Amino acid sequence: MSFQVIATPMEGLLVLEPTIYEDGRGRFFEAYERRAMQELGIPEFVQENQSLSRKGVLRGLHFQRRKPQGKLVRVLRGRAFDVAVDLRPGPTFGRWHGELLTEERGRMFFLPAG
Numbered sequence: 001m002s003f004q005v006i007a008t009p010m011e012g013l014l015v016l017e018p019t020i021y022e023d024g025r026g027r028f029f030e031a032y033e034r035r036a037m038q039e040l041g042i043p044e045f046v047q048e049n050q051s052l053s054r055k056g057v058l059r060g061l062h063f064q065r066r067k068p069q070g071k072l073v074r075v076l077r078g079r080a081f082d083v084a085v086d087l088r089p090g091p092t093f094g095r096w097h098g099e100l101l102t103e104e105r106g107r108m109f110f111l112p113a114g
Contacts, residue, residue, distance in 0.1 A: 002030065005040060010092045012112035013084055014040065016072075016098055020106050029106050031074065041072060042110055047099040053080070063087060068113035088114035 002019035018029040034044060047069075053059065055078075062071075073082050083098040099109050 008097045010086050014110040016108040040079045045097045070113045071111045074108040077103050082109050
């Protein structure tokens with residue numbers, strides 16, 4: 001898997017920037033490869049969701065008290081400013097980190113459980 005891993009101020013919160021291959025047909029990048037994700041400490045995926053939001057939509061804060069889940073977020077079209085708030089007990093509790101995700105860069109934001 002070919003991408004750059006960008007650390008953030010919170011443990012386990014990662015920004016993944018893939019290598020994008022472009023030619024006359026369009027563009028291609030690998031968004032998930034199990035072994036590479038495991039090497040980064042990202043657990044195997046058990047569910048994938050996709051949503052489409054209109055311009056100006058705020059989706060809100062999403063978390064699970066029971067059975068917490070990690071999330072891998074990316075933008076297929078347009079752009080979104082995604083924010084992670086650390087709700088885990090510890091030194092970064094209550095801190096936040098935001099990333100601008102765009103279709104052009106293909107960046108993905110991995111948010112660990114909690």
